[in-house]
Amino acid sequence: MKSKNIHTRISIIFFISILITFFYGCGKKLPEDIPIGVKDIVLLNQDSSRIIFPDSFKGKTLLLSFIYTNCPDICPMTTHNMQLIQQQVKKEGIDNVEFVEISFDPLRDTPSKLKEFGDIRDIDYNNFNFLTGNPVGIKSILNNMNILALPGDTTETKSGSKIYFFTHTDRITLIDKNGRIRNEYRGSKANIQAVVNDIKILGD
Amino acid sequence: MIFLLSILTILNYNSNSIEINNAWVRPAGKGMNSALYFELKNSSANSDELFKVSSNAAELVQLHKTVNKNGLMEMKEIKSLKINGNQTIKFAPGGYHVMLIKLKKDLKTGNKIGFKFYFKKAGIIKADAVVKSY
Known part of the structure; x- marks a missing residue:
């Protein structure tokens, strides 16, 4: 009898905890609400298809990051996190979310390079685009979104190829259906479930 | 006597004191760059x-x-x-890494890549790294 009472109490506490978690999540407001400040930039995706940024993604929740494919350390971590978020979003049945990575190294990152970068990581291109384009257009996006990407040390290989790397911002940005920035995360260290929860707060 | 002690010290310091564990490499295409990560363990009392x-x-x-x-x-x-005696240093994403510049072939998940690590005291240590997604 005593054991039955304890079980009932545990069940009630568990049920109340779930309710608190649910309502807290629903009521949570995302801290930032800033217009993206970019309009009608023509870019190309990994298949060389024209994408108007950000207009092509209007009406959809957008998760955006900036990378360059010659980056051996930080950018692959960011891309991997974007991929994990995409997989979790799909698993939880959340629709209307697009994933975009824009290269801040458009001179080297041609559409075919972006495709190669995505293919070797088994990226699901269904709602994931890598974008490149005219350096002027890319620069305008970087400036408006406060992304820094500064070419740094140059290394020369035995064959004489010159290699350079960037010192750069490490960020994933969550943008709502109206093109407003709603949250920002450290790209290479993003908490996957926290980002997914924020996407859920924005809703379909 | 000093010569003998030096020889004994060298003999006592074998390459088994340094271990390369859990080595892995990021996938990347031919001509691109990648990175090697591992745990570097020194189980001797001497630095290297x-x-x-x-x-x-x-x-x-x-490096x-x-x-x-x-x-x-x-x-x-x-x-x-430098690795101190009885120290382990992690080469991990976002920190220390070995950069592989201009890959000569595609590194696909599951591939194994051979490496040589050069130490001042332990000499050359060979280790394989597996390509894994991260």
């Missing part, structure tokens, strides 16, 4: 120094460290890395 890593998989192999400088991520080449 890693000054070079080589591999046939890339045109150039360098690097990623640092967060006021929110900007920057990579710096390091000429060598």
Whole structure:
């Protein structure tokens, strides 16, 4: 009898905890609400298809990051996190979310390079685009979104190829259906479930 | 006597004191760059120094460290890395890594890549790294 009472109490506490978690999540407001400040930039995706940024993604929740494919350390971590978020979003049945990575190294990152970068990581291109384009257009996006990407040390290989790397911002940005920035995360260290929860707060 | 002690010290310091564990590499296409990560363990009481890593998989192999400088991520080449006695140093994403520049072939998940690690005292240690997604 005593054991039955304890079980009932545990069940009630568990049920109340779930309710608190649910309502807290629903009521949570995302801290930032800033217009993206970019309009009608023509870019190309990994298949060389024209994408108007950000207009092509209007009406959809957008998760955006900036990378360059010659980056051996930080950018692959960011891309991997974007991929994990995409997989979790799909698993939880959340629709209307697009994933975009824009290269801040458009001179080297041609559409075919972006495709190669995505293919070797088994990226699901269904709602994931890598974008490149005219350096002027890319620069305008970087400036408006406060992304820094500064070419740094140059290394020369035995064959004489010159290699350079960037010192750069490490960020994933969550943008709502109206093109407003709603949250920002450290790209290479993003908490996957926290980002997914924020996407859920924005809703379909 | 001093000569004999020196010989004994060298004999006592074998390459088994230095271990390269859990080595892995990021996937990347031919001509692109990748990074090697591992745990460097020194189980002897003596310090040593890693000054070079080589591999046939890339045109150039360098020791690097990623640092967060006021929110900007920057990579710096390091000429060598000292490891103290009984110390383990992790080469991990976002920190120390061995950069593989201009890959000579595609590195696909599951591939194994051979590396040579050059130490001042322990000499050359060979280890394989597996390509895995991260």
